[in-house]
Amino acid sequence: MPRRQPLxxxxxxxxxxxxxxxxxxxxxxxxxxxxAMHSWTGIVTAKPYERGIEYNKVLEAxxxxxxxxxxxxxxxxPAADSAKGTGVLTVRITDRDGAVLDGMxxxxxxxxxxxxxxxxxxxxxxxxxxxxxxxxxxPKHGQWDLKLKAEKGPHWYHLTRRLFVK
Numbered sequence: 038m039p040r041r042q043p044l045x046x047x048x049x050x051x052x053x054x055x056x057x058x059x060x061x062x063x064x065x066x067x068x069x070x071x072x073a074m075h076s077w078t079g080i081v082t083a084k085p086y087e088r089g090i091e092y093n094k095v096l097e098a099x100x101x102x103x104x105x106x107x108x109x110x111x112x113x114x115p116a117a118d119s120a121k122g123t124g125v126l127t128v129r130i131t132d133r134d135g136a137v138l139d140g141m142x143x144x145x146x147x148x149x150x151x152x153x154x155x156x157x158x159x160x161x162x163x164x165x166x167x168x169x170x171x172x173x174x175x176p177k178h179g180q181w182d183l184k185l186k187a188e189k190g191p192h193w194y195h196l197t198r199r200l201f202v203k
Contacts, residue, residue, distance in 0.1 A: 154176065
């Protein structure tokens with residue numbers, strides 16, 4: 038009877054596939070860690086700890102604003118006879134019963150929420166019937182945040198409103 042040759046052990050690719058897969062995982066995780074460490078920090082305020090401690094003051098200020106019952110309506114329209122990018126921002130202020138509020142002092146700015154651009158300061162003039170207008174020259178169309186402070190005597194109101202400029 039002829040003698041059989043001993044079987045040669047087959048080389049398996051499974052351990053190498055496992056090592057290669059783990060290598061891919063390590064490389065991808067390393068890339069993600071790098072971008073996480075070198076991108077936006079997530080901090081939106083300069084002193085988040087102090088702001089957190091004073092959060093009750095923020096809630097109290099909001100309650101005082103809510104007690105005033107002032108209602109704001111803001112809209113921006115392109116100026117009819119002016120250059121491209123220029124518009125008129127109109128803010129109308131009423132109390133909770135719908136009576137107009139005249140004699141207010143308004144200060145504000147427009148902030149671009151999706152780009153890093155300089156803020157656009159606003160100078161308001163009273164137009165009567167609770168309306169206040171400001172002429173603005175915006176460098177881009179699209180989304181802008183109106184940051185507004187309205188004062189009348191000892192009372193004040195902070196407002197942030199998203200506007201879309203066409």
